[in-house]
Amino acid sequence: MKASSTGYRIIKDKLFISGVVLFSFLSIVPLLLILFYIIKNGIAVINWDFLTQLPRPMGEEGGGIINAIVGTLMLIVIACLVSVPVGVTAGIYLNEYRTGKIAESVRMAVEVIMGIPSIIIGIIAYTWIVIPLGSFSALSGGVALAIMMLPVIIKSTEETLKLVPNTLREASLALGVPYSTTIIKVIIPAGLSGIITGILLGVARVAGETAPLLFTAFGNPFMNYNILEPVNSLPLLIFVYATSPYQEWHSLAWGASLVLVVFVLLMNFITKLVTRR
């Protein structure tokens, strides 16, 4: 009786462990399939010209996506310029003043922004910037992406700074260092890797966003460096090419997808490196 019930428990235990292993493995299958599919379809079109040349009109051979790569980078830089100062400062504030009405409402606002569909953020940027300026622009696209990055940066800054031990703050204050200098020169350096991680995660999050760019950055078949004019971006280019009826454009879309996925993976990889240090 006793022996058999022990045997039953051991079997149950083994079944449970194999179940856990199996399902964990299943969760990485989609990623592997996506990577496999994109690489299989995209690798053929990737070459130097693809990365450095402008798109050609329909019917001409070759052409590249340099305008979309430059546009995406521009959008990300604008988004960072807007969201990093605001986000990091707000994160510091939330960590320093954990209670109180303002902190509570900021915290709630952050969670709400996190949940707002990206297309709506696009509409907001459209009404705020595109309509007053009278033109689609890289600036408006960057601002839309910045709004999406904000909650990620604020949350990760707050969480990181929470982990900086209070004894450090006391050590600095006890030396007669003013509060502001303590924050800037002691607390932030101690949490810097976490803050950078948050920024990179934010970039990875918005790099592939299409919806908020549809009526802000808009897309542009030509090269553009002016932040007040429309720019192309990788997701927009993929959207346009993949929904077109032309076979060549489909393969260009696969190539652009591969570039985008590699970029996002690279961001995640750098994030891992930074956190490990």
Add this chain to the structure above:
Amino acid sequence: MNETFLRTEKLSALFNGERVVKNVTITFQKNKVTAIMGPSGCGKTTLIRCINRMHELIPGAATTGKIFLYDDEIGSINPILVRRKIGMVFQKPNPFPTMSIYENVIAGYRLNGFHLSRDEMNATVEESLRKAALWDEVKDVLHRKGTFLSGGQQQRLCIARALAMKPEVILLDEPTSALDPKATSRIEELIVELKDAVSILIVTHNTAQAARVSEYTAFMYLGELVEFGSTKKMFTVPENSKTEEYLMGKFG
């Protein structure tokens, strides 16, 4: 010979209205080691945190009464200046993790934006580390991170960091409670050596430590100063029966 440099006058400290230090009037002598002992929660740490105005940083904290450093009332001086004159070392060693040993020692100057020439900095670092009896152990690794040191070395680094500011007094808040016995005796030796250079207030719940390092001892219980006097006298013929019971280990 004996010179009072620091005294409190009817000092009370409160947390959210609850008094944890009650009407403490006490005088501290220059270039002596004064121990403040008492059971956990008796307010001894709060008392010294009032002296360098760290107490007021905690939300809900307040103080009444006065503290004088020489003739200056501490409450009327900017806390930043108070803390430069009154150094503090905490229970747990807390060197700045992002800085090297060298930078840690000089941190009080760097972070406050004082500009020292390279020679002045080198001299200050060496002098402070020598005073903290750490120089010989770290002189070849000054540019390694302070967090690579052992716990006892880190605590001496924190003492050096406080000494570098050339304070009037150093407050030691149970500086050995996170250290092993060997590191503890090292710190205790250091405290005795240091008193020629700087006055020392040490908070401890270890009566033996108070007896070993201090010339004066204050005994606190439930926020009140029960007895204060020379260490020798207190440990041989305590005036108050509470002190006697505490020293005999009947409570605390």
